Amino acid sequence: MVEVLVDTAVRGSIIALLAVGLTLIQGTLRFANVAHVEFATLGGYSAVALTGAGLGLLLSSALGVALVAVLAVVLYRLLFRRLLRSGPMIALIGSLALAIVIRATLQLLYGSRPRYLPTPLERGIDFHGALITPSQIRLVCISLGLLALLALVLKFTSLGRAVRAVAANPELADVSGLNRGRVVDIVWMLSAGLAAVSGILLSIDSAVGIELGFNLLLPVFAAAIVGGLGSIAGAVIAAYALACAESLVLQIDWGAIVGGTHHLEVGYRPAVGFALLVVMLAFRPQGLMGRAVRRG
Amino acid sequence: MVEYLLGVGILAAVYAINALSLNLQVGVTGLLNFGQVAFVGIGAYSVAILDSHDVPWIVGFLVGAVLAGAAGALVGRLGRTLASDYWAIATLALAELVRLVALNQDGFTGGAQGLSAVSGIWTGMSTTAREAATFATIVVVLGIAYLVARRVRNGQYGRVLVLIRENPDLAASLRHNVVSAKVRVMALSAVMASVCGGFYAMYISFIGPGQLLPFATFLIFTMVVVGGLGNTTGAVVGAVLITVLYDGTRFVRDWIDVSADQAAGIRILVIGVVLLGFLLVRTEGLVPEKVKAAHARR
Numbered sequence: 026m027v028e029v030l031v032d033t034a035v036r037g038s039i040i041a042l043l044a045v046g047l048t049l050i051q052g053t054l055r056f057a058n059v060a061h062v063e064f065a066t067l068g069g070y071s072a073v074a075l076t077g078a079g080l081g082l083l084l085s086s087a088l089g090v091a092l093v094a095v096l097a098v099v100l101y102r103l104l105f106r107r108l109l110r111s112g113p114m115i116a117l118i119g120s121l122a123l124a125i126v127i128r129a130t131l132q133l134l135y136g137s138r139p140r141y142l143p144t145p146l147e148r149g150i151d152f153h154g155a156l157i158t159p160s161q162i163r164l165v166c167i168s169l170g171l172l173a174l175l176a177l178v179l180k181f182t183s184l185g186r187a188v189r190a191v192a193a194n195p196e197l198a199d200v201s202g203l204n205r206g207r208v209v210d211i212v213w214m215l216s217a218g219l220a221a222v223s224g225i226l227l228s229i230d231s232a233v234g235i236e237l238g239f240n241l242l243l244p245v246f247a248a249a250i251v252g253g254l255g256s257i258a259g260a261v262i263a264a265y266a267l268a269c270a271e272s273l274v275l276q277i278d279w280g281a282i283v284g285g286t287h288h289l290e291v292g293y294r295p296a297v298g299f300a301l302l303v304v305m306l307a308f309r310p311q312g313l314m315g316r317a318v319r320r321g
Numbered sequence: 322m323v324e325y326l327l328g329v330g331i332l333a334a335v336y337a338i339n340a341l342s343l344n345l346q347v348g349v350t351g352l353l354n355f356g357q358v359a360f361v362g363i364g365a366y367s368v369a370i371l372d373s374h375d376v377p378w379i380v381g382f383l384v385g386a387v388l389a390g391a392a393g394a395l396v397g398r399l400g401r402t403l404a405s406d407y408w409a410i411a412t413l414a415l416a417e418l419v420r421l422v423a424l425n426q427d428g429f430t431g432g433a434q435g436l437s438a439v440s441g442i443w444t445g446m447s448t449t450a451r452e453a454a455t456f457a458t459i460v461v462v463l464g465i466a467y468l469v470a471r472r473v474r475n476g477q478y479g480r481v482l483v484l485i486r487e488n489p490d491l492a493a494s495l496r497h498n499v500v501s502a503k504v505r506v507m508a509l510s511a512v513m514a515s516v517c518g519g520f521y522a523m524y525i526s527f528i529g530p531g532q533l534l535p536f537a538t539f540l541i542f543t544m545v546v547v548g549g550l551g552n553t554t555g556a557v558v559g560a561v562l563i564t565v566l567y568d569g570t571r572f573v574r575d576w577i578d579v580s581a582d583q584a585a586g587i588r589i590l591v592i593g594v595v596l597l598g599f600l601l602v603r604t605e606g607l608v609p610e611k612v613k614a615a616h617a618r619r
Contacts, residue, residue, distance in 0.1 A: 111600070114405070114406075115604060117353060117409060118600060119601075122593050123597065125536070126594060126597060128589070129586045129589035129590035132582065132583070132586035132589070136582045137582050138582075246414075292424055293425060295417060296421055299415070303411075
């Protein structure tokens, strides 16, 4: 059972960092960015590129996050602003296209084999019967720290107030003299930066491949939707709940129900998020902590 | 050379049926179905699985159509409670679920290897004659699909669908049953896609989970957007152009020296750039949709 706990903490942290960014963009722009998870992949690869150029892991990671954050603002200004003018449907198709373009470019540059970051081999620590590596402990601590920091920034700073104002009512924020363009820029930098952190942490823990982001797409969207669109706390709680559900479903011996010993194939892991999503939509369409869902 | 051209023609026609189906959903009704490939897969696997048990192909097509139609109707109902962008993600999840089942239920679907040696069509003929006969058959099927799609688009029902796309609240207030209209268009499109899938499995005599990747749906989206969202003729035009482009880039390694992996990346990149370019520069596509005024003809 401790295994489930460790698994939940690690995977939940990765999903939470991404789901929070997705929900922030959704809150401020009313648009679901399918390409969001690709920022995680880009983060992983920029760390690979920078460590390959001879920089240390920590410096490469920090620079990688900064690079991805800047790239996100550039993409928003050049691409998404234009797509959004043609309506949310075109923007959604466009974000899918961008995701494909990013993945294809990375495949062209790095091939489809996974890349590894130069991290020292670590011995797992026995934690009440479950193995956990020091880098996994760091992963969870960094994620939780960043999520707490984000919550503090949104709650107590003037920037946070501005972000929340734009999310609550863009027109009202405009007429009260807020610089909406600047707020949106910062939201893009923040959420892409968090996504890049998540991608780098995941690459340190295992490896980075072109599918890194895409494999997280469904759980991340499930967490953001289940948490309630635009709700940061909801997204975080849903992310860990989802990771826990995934882990439990694979651990439980379903033999008690179908007879014999029967474990679900690991390949079905992504299906858990989907099932959770459908149950949630059927019984509580506004999400854990969300307001009523926009229909249309 | 003739065989190659016929092969591309067959592929283009198969994709065109798929594009007509997706255009009814995305272009006409505004339902962003990112899981189109699931319907194709249901059709293809139905034909392939039943064929491996020596059931005649027509039964496979019927079973596929019924299953896909039911799946389409269910997905359409899901659209009742879901904001449209999140519905799109749910359809993507559903398609991935279908792919996971195909990948993991080895005994049933052949697992990662897929099902090969599906009986072909017109098997008694020489190669060229067979390709020609197959081409003729699929063109007839495409013709029927085109007429159905055009009739739906231009009839009273099509006007309701366009109204749902443009202004769902108005459609509801005019006492149109929005949910029922969505469910019906999803079921119809799913049946079209399943026929296309069944035909595809028979033509290449193979179906595997590798063909159910989200990129397959993305390719069809590119066709519909390039052709012109909402335009029935545009869907066919887009399908032909993109098939020629995507199939033509198979030979990229003859021109430039890259690894197979990189060549695959280039092929995907070309399609992605074409789609992004059209969305940014010519959103209405090559054959723009003509929305008639309500009382233009009377």
